[in-house]
Amino acid sequence: xxxxxxxxTRVKLSDPHLLRKxxxxxVGQVPDYLHRYRREVLSRVSLSEExxxxxxxxxxxxxxxxxxxxxxxxxxxxxxDYLKLDGEGRLYHPFNSLSNGLRRFLRVDNxxxxxxxxxxxxxxxxxxxxxxxxxxxxxxxxxxxRFNAMANGGDLYTVLYDYCLGELMKQGRVGxxxxxxxxxxxTKELVKKAMLRSLNKRPKSxxxxxxxxxxxxxxxxxxxxxxxxxxxxxxxxxxxxxxxTITRLESSVMVEYLVPRALDxxxxxxxxxxxxxxxxxxxxxxxxxxxxxxxxxLGREPNVHIKPVR
Numbered sequence: 001x002x003x004x005x006x007x008x009t010r011v012k013l014s015d016p017h018l019l020r021k022x023x024x025x026x027v028g029q030v031p032d033y034l035h036r037y038r039r040e041v042l043s044r045v046s047l048s049e050e051x052x053x054x055x056x057x058x059x060x061x062x063x064x065x066x067x068x069x070x071x072x073x074x075x076x077x078x079x080x081d082y083l084k085l086d087g088e089g090r091l092y093h094p095f096n097s098l099s100n101g102l103r104r105f106l107r108v109d110n111x112x113x114x115x116x117x118x119x120x121x122x123x124x125x126x127x128x129x130x131x132x133x134x135x136x137x138x139x140x141x142x143x144x145x146r147f148n149a150m151a152n153g154g155d156l157y158t159v160l161y162d163y164c165l166g167e168l169m170k171q172g173r174v175g176x177x178x179x180x181x182x183x184x185x186x187t188k189e190l191v192k193k194a195m196l197r198s199l200n201k202r203p204k205s206x207x208x209x210x211x212x213x214x215x216x217x218x219x220x221x222x223x224x225x226x227x228x229x230x231x232x233x234x235x236x237x238x239x240x241x242x243x244x245t246i247t248r249l250e251s252s253v254m255v256e257y258l259v260p261r262a263l264d265x266x267x268x269x270x271x272x273x274x275x276x277x278x279x280x281x282x283x284x285x286x287x288x289x290x291x292x293x294x295x296x297x298l299g300r301e302p303n304v305h306i307k308p309v310r
Contacts, residue, residue: 030085033260038083041268042093044109051105088244089251091259095270095277103277103309108268116280117309120287122254122294122302124156125274126196127227129246132298134230141226154303157192164219179215195220199246202239203232249297250274257293262286277309 083093095106108115122128128151134144150159161184168177184190194213198206198220206217221228234241254271262269262276265285270277276286283306291301 030083030091033263034083034085034091034255036263037259038093040263041270042083042095044268045095045270046107046110047102048105048107048112051102085251085255088247089255090247090273091251091255091271093271096272098270100310106270106277106309108279117277118280118283118306119272119275119277119309120283120290120304120306121275122290122304123154124151125250125302126199126246127151127156128302129249129298130199130231130242131227132294132300133245133249134226136299139226139230143224144226147224147227148300152300152303154305155188157188157195160195160220160224161188161191161216164216164223167223168219176215176219180219183212184216191216198228199231199242200235200239202235202237205239206232252297253290253293257297258286258289261289 083091085091098106103117104114106115106117127147131144131148131151135148146163147160150156150163153159161180165177165180168174168180184194194216197213198217201211205211206221207214211217217228221232231242234245250273254273254276258276259271262285265282267278267282267285269282269286276290278286287304287306290304295301
């Protein structure tokens with residue numbers, strides 16, 4: 001059982017590695033504007049005591065993912081010095097991976113009232129960035145044009161899935177349609193998970209019989225050969241090349257562009273990798289910064305929507 005000095009995180013952890021993580025967090029090598037972000041914004045943000053009560057109401061041991069999304073942020077609410085960038089420029093701090101269930105406990109300046117938090121989110125961020133990147137690299141296939149239009153439309157996964165099924169039906173490939181419908185049933189989250197996983201695999205892995213999403217991948221690859229052909233080319237020797245390419249571009253907007261400008265506007269905002277949590281009154285200003293950043297870095301704007309934090 002681990003006990004913090006302020007009774008935070010009194011939960012059972014069996015993995016010594018996770019216990020070490022709790023006590024070793026410290027400031028990493030980051031630019032001055034991120035130290036400013038820590039001082040002027042993150043130092044004002046905390047989780048209410050209700051978050052601890054909610055967490056401790058659950059019993060048993062925690063898996064690694066639960067640790068990072070729930071235990072770690074609660075512990076770090078009084079360790080606001082934790083701040084680091086990874087090799088691709090992604091920013092990590094106590095609140096950016098906070099689980100949905102704990103976001104409602106976020107407070108500003110320790111005030112008891114709950115702010116009207118919203119999330120400003122980039123739709124289908126990974127595929128939007130990758131499609132825009134391919135266009136900047138000079139790819140001009142009609143399938144890429146169609147793909148980028150879908151990515152800009154705000155519901156890429158559903159639209160892409162429906163488009164592929166429609167093309168199969170035009171060709172009389174009813175059996176393949178039935179196979180895909182049986183597995184995915186048009187469920188957006190299942191399609192999204194399958195498509196995102198394809199970005200982190202080598203060609204042989206995506207086309208392997210052991211890949212449960214092979215059928216969907218092969219169909220998407222058939223109708224969008226420019227996009228998935230480049231995934232295969234880039235990931236041929238190293239399955240992380242596409243991931244690193246996308247993440248660097250994402251960070252150039254969501255961290256390098258957005259953070260210093262939002263600080264200059266005096267906003268209270270919590271960065272997430274492909275979105276920002278802020279108060280409703282500041283949401284449009286954040287949204288405009290995201291649009292401007294992508295327009296400047298990639299030459300086009302994504303679909304950015306604002307939704308309440310539940």
